[in-house]
Amino acid sequence: MINLFDAGFTKVKFRPDLPNKMEPIMTNHSTRCLAFLFSCIILSSFLFGQKDSNRELRRLNAKIDRIRVQVDSLELDNQILLPELMSAFKQAVKSKTQQDSITLVILKRINTLSNKISVLENQSNYMDSTALEIFNKLLLVENKIVTLTNSYNEMAMLKSGEPISDEPKFNSAQYKQTYMKSLGHFQNQEFDEAIIGFDELVSADATNSLADNSQYWLAECFYSQKKFKRAIAEFEKVFTYAGTDKDDDAQLKIGLSFQSMGNIAKARAEFQRMIDYFPGSEYYPKAKESLKQLSIN
Numbered sequence: 001m002i003n004l005f006d007a008g009f010t011k012v013k014f015r016p017d018l019p020n021k022m023e024p025i026m027t028n029h030s031t032r033c034l035a036f037l038f039s040c041i042i043l044s045s046f047l048f049g050q051k052d053s054n055r056e057l058r059r060l061n062a063k064i065d066r067i068r069v070q071v072d073s074l075e076l077d078n079q080i081l082l083p084e085l086m087s088a089f090k091q092a093v094k095s096k097t098q099q100d101s102i103t104l105v106i107l108k109r110i111n112t113l114s115n116k117i118s119v120l121e122n123q124s125n126y127m128d129s130t131a132l133e134i135f136n137k138l139l140l141v142e143n144k145i146v147t148l149t150n151s152y153n154e155m156a157m158l159k160s161g162e163p164i165s166d167e168p169k170f171n172s173a174q175y176k177q178t179y180m181k182s183l184g185h186f187q188n189q190e191f192d193e194a195i196i197g198f199d200e201l202v203s204a205d206a207t208n209s210l211a212d213n214s215q216y217w218l219a220e221c222f223y224s225q226k227k228f229k230r231a232i233a234e235f236e237k238v239f240t241y242a243g244t245d246k247d248d249d250a251q252l253k254i255g256l257s258f259q260s261m262g263n264i265a266k267a268r269a270e271f272q273r274m275i276d277y278f279p280g281s282e283y284y285p286k287a288k289e290s291l292k293q294l295s296i297n
Contacts, residue, residue, distance in 0.1 A: 151183050151217070172208070175201060179210050183217060191221045212241035216250060228257040248274070248281035255290065268294050 182197025198218035202211060219234030231253070238250035255270035271294070274287040281287075 151187055175205060175208050175210060179214060182214070186217055186221060186224075189224070191225050194218075195221045206241075212238060212244035212246050215241065216244075216246040219250065219253065223253060223257060226260070228261045232257045248278040248283055251278060252281075252283045252287055255287065259290070259294065264294055 178197055178201055182194050182201065185191070185194035185197060195218060198214045198221065201208070201214040202218060205211060208214075215234065216238050219231050219238065222228075222231035222234055235250040235254050235257070238244060238246050251270065251274045255267050255274060258264075258270055259267035268291060271287045271291040274281070275284065275291070278284060278287075
């Protein structure tokens with residue numbers, strides 16, 4: 001570019017005699033040179049800019065190629081690993097299903113065993129309650145047998161003229177006649193008539209030798225009617241008679257009355273009192289056996 005500029009100036013001839021004509025020629029030539037110089041600068045800038053763009057484009061293409069390689073590698077890994085992962089997942093699901101199935105079977109068996117245990121417990125409780133009920137019924141039967149035996153023994157003693165206790169003090173004939181009649185009502189299970197007779201005897205003369213027996217049989221009538229609360233009250237009155245031989249009988253029947261009412265704690269206490277206070281009684285073994293049965297149940 002400088003050479004061309006210089007070449008343009010070498011063609012100009014300076015003529016001293018033509019100063020006014022030289023100035024326009026120089027101005028036009030300089031303008032053309034400046035325009036050419038500006039064009040060259042713009043062209044160079046464009047060429048340099050295009051070179052930088054090509055370099056950036058090549059860099060981006062290389063980066064894209066690297067990313068494609070990575071994508072291809074990932075696709076290859078997926079093709080290899082995906083079937084293995086799917087197989088492992090299916091196996092895990094299958095194993096979980098099997099475990100759930102086994103757990104369900106175990107829970108069903110546990111539930112079945114629990115139901116069987118409940119049934120057995122109910123049967124055991126029913127058998128225990130049935131055994132206790134049978135035992136109570138046997139006691140009632142046995143007591144009735146003993147009671148009837150005692151009543152017949154007393155009746156036989158009265159008919160034979162043997163004294164039951166001390167010599168009567170007041171209206172002995174009438175007292176004895178009413179007593180025998182009331183005892184007969186009891187033996188025939190005519191308890192209401194027996195209650196009227198024995199209650200009349202107790203109220204008429206509490207000092208009579210048959211008064212404690214009358215009180216005892218009065219309590220036995222209520223016991224036979226299963227009026228256990230009233231029977232307990234009447235049995236307890238037997239202890240108010242001095243020198244009575246019916247105290248151990250009454251004590252045993254109090255325990256049996258509480259047992260029949262279902263008051264096991266009181267029944268135990270009364271049987272224990274029988275054992276403690278009447279060790280020589282004929283009913284001592286019976287009280288011990290009853291206490292033992294209540295302790296087992």
